[in-house]
Amino acid sequence: MSLLELKNITKDFPGVRALDGVSFDLQKGEVHALCGENGAGKSTLIKILCGYYPSGSFGGEILFNNQPVHFKSLKDSEEKGIALIAQELALVPDLSVAENLLLGRWPLKKGLIQWKKVREEARQALEWVGLDVSLDTPVRELGVGQQQMIEIAKALLKKAEILVLDEPTAALTEADVQRLFALLRQLKAKGLSAVYISHRLEEVEQMADRVTVLRDGKSIITAPMAQLTRDKIISHMVGREVKNLYPRPTAAIGETLLTVQHFSVEDPANPGRYVVKDVSFEVKRGEILGVAGLMGSGRTALLSSLFGAARGKATGSLIVQGKALSLFSSPEKAIEAGVALVSEDRKKYGLILEESVQENLVLASLKHLVKRGFLNHAAIQSEAETQVKAMRVKTANLEVWINKLSGGNQQKVVLGKWLMTQPKVLFLDEPTRGIDVGAKAEIYELMGQLAAQGLGIVLVSSDLPEILGLSHRVLVLNQGRMTAQMSAAEATPEKVLAAAATIKTNFEL
Amino acid sequence: MADLNKRNDIPWRALTMVGALLLIWVIFSFTTEGTFLSPRNLSLLLRQMSVTSILAVGMVLVIVAGQIDLSVGAMTGFLGAISAILFVNHGWPLWATIAVTVLCGAILGHIQGHLVTWFNIPAFIVTLGGMLVYQGCLLGFTGGVAISPSPDYLFMGQAFIPPMLGWGLAGFISLFFIYRAKAPGNRLRWSALVVLVLGLTAVMNAYEGIPFPVLIMLVLAMIFSITANQTPFGRHLYAIGGNKEAAFYSGINIQQHLVLVFTLMGALCGVAGIVLTARVGAASSDAGRMMELDAIAAAVIGGTSLMGGRGTVWGALLGALIMASLDNGMSLMNTEAFWQPIIKGSILIVAVALDMMGRKGKN
Numbered sequence: 022m023s024l025l026e027l028k029n030i031t032k033d034f035p036g037v038r039a040l041d042g043v044s045f046d047l048q049k050g051e052v053h054a055l056c057g058e059n060g061a062g063k064s065t066l067i068k069i070l071c072g073y074y075p076s077g078s079f080g081g082e083i084l085f086n087n088q089p090v091h092f093k094s095l096k097d098s099e100e101k102g103i104a105l106i107a108q109e110l111a112l113v114p115d116l117s118v119a120e121n122l123l124l125g126r127w128p129l130k131k132g133l134i135q136w137k138k139v140r141e142e143a144r145q146a147l148e149w150v151g152l153d154v155s156l157d158t159p160v161r162e163l164g165v166g167q168q169q170m171i172e173i174a175k176a177l178l179k180k181a182e183i184l185v186l187d188e189p190t191a192a193l194t195e196a197d198v199q200r201l202f203a204l205l206r207q208l209k210a211k212g213l214s215a216v217y218i219s220h221r222l223e224e225v226e227q228m229a230d231r232v233t234v235l236r237d238g239k240s241i242i243t244a245p246m247a248q249l250t251r252d253k254i255i256s257h258m259v260g261r262e263v264k265n266l267y268p269r270p271t272a273a274i275g276e277t278l279l280t281v282q283h284f285s286v287e288d289p290a291n292p293g294r295y296v297v298k299d300v301s302f303e304v305k306r307g308e309i310l311g312v313a314g315l316m317g318s319g320r321t322a323l324l325s326s327l328f329g330a331a332r333g334k335a336t337g338s339l340i341v342q343g344k345a346l347s348l349f350s351s352p353e354k355a356i357e358a359g360v361a362l363v364s365e366d367r368k369k370y371g372l373i374l375e376e377s378v379q380e381n382l383v384l385a386s387l388k389h390l391v392k393r394g395f396l397n398h399a400a401i402q403s404e405a406e407t408q409v410k411a412m413r414v415k416t417a418n419l420e421v422w423i424n425k426l427s428g429g430n431q432q433k434v435v436l437g438k439w440l441m442t443q444p445k446v447l448f449l450d451e452p453t454r455g456i457d458v459g460a461k462a463e464i465y466e467l468m469g470q471l472a473a474q475g476l477g478i479v480l481v482s483s484d485l486p487e488i489l490g491l492s493h494r495v496l497v498l499n500q501g502r503m504t505a506q507m508s509a510a511e512a513t514p515e516k517v518l519a520a521a522a523t524i525k526t527n528f529e530l
Numbered sequence: 531m532a533d534l535n536k537r538n539d540i541p542w543r544a545l546t547m548v549g550a551l552l553l554i555w556v557i558f559s560f561t562t563e564g565t566f567l568s569p570r571n572l573s574l575l576l577r578q579m580s581v582t583s584i585l586a587v588g589m590v591l592v593i594v595a596g597q598i599d600l601s602v603g604a605m606t607g608f609l610g611a612i613s614a615i616l617f618v619n620h621g622w623p624l625w626a627t628i629a630v631t632v633l634c635g636a637i638l639g640h641i642q643g644h645l646v647t648w649f650n651i652p653a654f655i656v657t658l659g660g661m662l663v664y665q666g667c668l669l670g671f672t673g674g675v676a677i678s679p680s681p682d683y684l685f686m687g688q689a690f691i692p693p694m695l696g697w698g699l700a701g702f703i704s705l706f707f708i709y710r711a712k713a714p715g716n717r718l719r720w721s722a723l724v725v726l727v728l729g730l731t732a733v734m735n736a737y738e739g740i741p742f743p744v745l746i747m748l749v750l751a752m753i754f755s756i757t758a759n760q761t762p763f764g765r766h767l768y769a770i771g772g773n774k775e776a777a778f779y780s781g782i783n784i785q786q787h788l789v790l791v792f793t794l795m796g797a798l799c800g801v802a803g804i805v806l807t808a809r810v811g812a813a814s815s816d817a818g819r820m821m822e823l824d825a826i827a828a829a830v831i832g833g834t835s836l837m838g839g840r841g842t843v844w845g846a847l848l849g850a851l852i853m854a855s856l857d858n859g860m861s862l863m864n865t866e867a868f869w870q871p872i873i874k875g876s877i878l879i880v881a882v883a884l885d886m887m888g889r890k891g892k893n
Binding site: 328330351352353355356357362364369370371372373374375376380384385387388390391394395396438442 | 756759760761762765766768769772773775776777778779780781782783839840
């Protein structure tokens with residue numbers, strides 16, 4: 022008997038059918054993974070399941086223990102024991118662990134909070150998830166992995182029976198991921214069920230009992246994981262066979278475009294300590310340099326500081342196309358010198374969400390699209406159209422707001438924005454984070470084309486196969502220091518991980 | 531779907547506001563037995579909105595960039611007094627008085643802009659402090675005594691463009707609009723503008739001509755509207771207000787842009803100060819008081835988002851016109867004075883509430 026069953030769900034948005042007759046069921050004590058490219062309908066399905074889209078706004082029915090239920094809001098689904106652990110954690114950074122755990126469900130006595138009871142319950146919840154932190158620590162001071170545990174503990178306190186995990190590992194280190202998985206297995210043994218959504222198929226392989234693949238709003242297949250492989254899931258997701266996921270560009274490697282020597286960046290919060298220490302490297306024309314490292318190893322700080330967006334004091338020297346330059350004091354200077362940065366968080370650093378595709382595309386090059394001091398609208402429009410075509414952005418027109426596009430298409434717009442500045446060196450910080458397999462393949466293909474056109478690319482990624490598959494050379498960072506540099510031929514996952522994690526790490530805990 | 535996703539939804543929103551304005555006008559024309567819509571009163575109405583509008587035009591850009599300027603009222607009063615002192619007490623020629631007053635405004639705005647960007651003080655605090663400082667300066671400089679300039683100065687607030695000249699101007703602008711209307715696409719819009727320009731001129735000429743301060747207001751609105759939409763500087767302000775981090779990473783020099791927008795705001799206060807002094811005939815010690823709130827309200831009623839990233843200059847002008855219509859109409863009806871702020875405040879809240887509701891529906 023199914024614990025939860027969604028039958029024949031259909032959901033329409035103006036002009037689009039997001040879900041078309043999708044059925045999905047969850048057994049007690051199972052982890053059921055939901056796979057699909059962005060835009061396939063996963064989020065919509067979850068939002069229906071959690072009551073975000075109220076009963077009546079979609080077709081089909083939801084059965085809970087074989088009884089039809091009609092969720093009017095998130096609260097209704099919560100009462101049935103469904104807890105959503107969203108991608109963006111819903112914790113209050115400045116409140117303590119205990120306060121976050123009991124927030125909104127305070128044990129009261131004559132209208133006053135009983136702090137003793139709060140602490141008891143909080144301690145109990147931390148025990149359930151096996152987290153050893155002080156109850157009084159502000160959540161801000163915890164690592165992302167620990168915050169995730171707090172979220173789960175909070176759900177357990179609400180007597181959740183079904184956890185809905187939306188990309189729970191997107192921001193976690195490998196160690197935290199394993200800790201999370203251990204906890205999920207333990208909870209599963211106790212009879213909890215989970216709906217698990219992730220782009221990382223190796224995790225699905227590890228965790229899922231069954232898998233449902235969605236494509237274009239339809240359910241393509243539901244099968245036990247044992248009968249599937251990663252490649253099979255991917256081909257169901259994209260609807261075709263995916264052959265070589267990582268096409269390493271074969272362009273001829275030319276002269277050095279960028280040389281960085283003895284580059285260090287001070288930690289703005291702790292003067293005297295460094296987030297990047299004494300890093301030297303060079304990038305050549307047509308080359309992809311991969312930068313690997315654990316989270317917190319200084320990968321992002323390296324790129325953003327080189328780009329002139331450093332928060333702390335930066336030192337070192339820089340040679341761009343044979344010319345010695347002083348370090349860039351602002352992104353403006355970096356762009357002038359022909360450097361572009363696709364940052365790790367496109368919503369925060371890359372896009373103006375409530376603006377059109379066109380406005381976002383031209384943002385970094387507006388200064389050059391003028392005629393006699395005024396914007397040259399004809400040029401702006403034609404350049405934007407060119408980029409949309411070149412990047413194969415799927416959008417109805419240039420006036421569509423960027424937040425209506427899928428993650429992959431948003432990322433293509435960011436890339437297009439930077440290519441419009443005609444860079445020589447392209448920094449890519451997690452360019453494929455949170456985007457679907459199809460769009461990933463397109464972005465890899467683009468990187469190949471760009472390298473062939475003579476750009477030098479620095480690629481930072483947490484996805485090791487991506488780094489190893491695409492880069493000509495790999496540089497490994499460990500606590501801000503460069504611990505290895507090797508050619509593609511030498512680089513193996515073992516070697517890279519060893520260089521990334523040899524020194525005893527303490528930054529996450 | 532494409533239509534739902536259009537960037538600004540201008541026609542729909544603008545039409546609502548124009549509809550609201552017309553409704554207010556219809557109501558007042560009934561309650562005042564037609565006096566409200568007489569050319570004489572409409573001319574007065576436009577003059578009444580001119581000073582607030584000059585400030586609102588700049589305020590839109592400040593708010594679009596995600597900032598706020600609370601000092602504009604006090605600065606307007608203070609700069610008006612400076613101009614009167616230079617012109618009356620020191621006998622400066624008019625052109626020098628105007629130039630120095632506007633320059634002083636630009637400098638004060640520039641300083642405020644630097645305080646915001648260099649020391650990271652929120653604009654709310656910098657300009658709140660500025661407001662108090664200028665109020666004090668105004669009192670200190672004038673000694674609490676009103677200064678009345680001669681008619682040479684007062685024409686800037688009180689003169690009218692001779693009707694023939696007004697028709698000439700209107701004809702010239704209409705020809706330009708007709709030329710633009712020849713391009714496909716926005717024909718309706720340009721034609722509507724021609725009707726508006728000619729209609730406005732006809733109504734104003736039916737009284738004594740286009741008032742000079744109204745002309746200043748329209749010219750400034752045009753300049754600032756073009757700045758907002760047709761220059762990289764303007765579009766960058768929208769980007770900064772929309773997402774400061776993304777703007778920074780896109781190579782936009784945020785400090786420079788913010789300093790410049792506060793500088794422009796200060797310069798506009800200089801213009802507004804002169805027009806205000808000329809309109810009322812004297813620089814008094816409480817001139818400009820609370821005008822910052824009128825300017826902000828006009829911008830917001832006109833569709834500017836206090837969160838930054840959104841707003842139009844012409845919308846702000848429409849907002850100022852709605853506010854001025856309420857003031858003017860209620861005065862004509864001899865409504866007791868205390869009703870005016872109550873009604874205006876309520877309208878402000880309703881306008882924003884409608885805006886938020888409209889926005890929610892889109893998501």
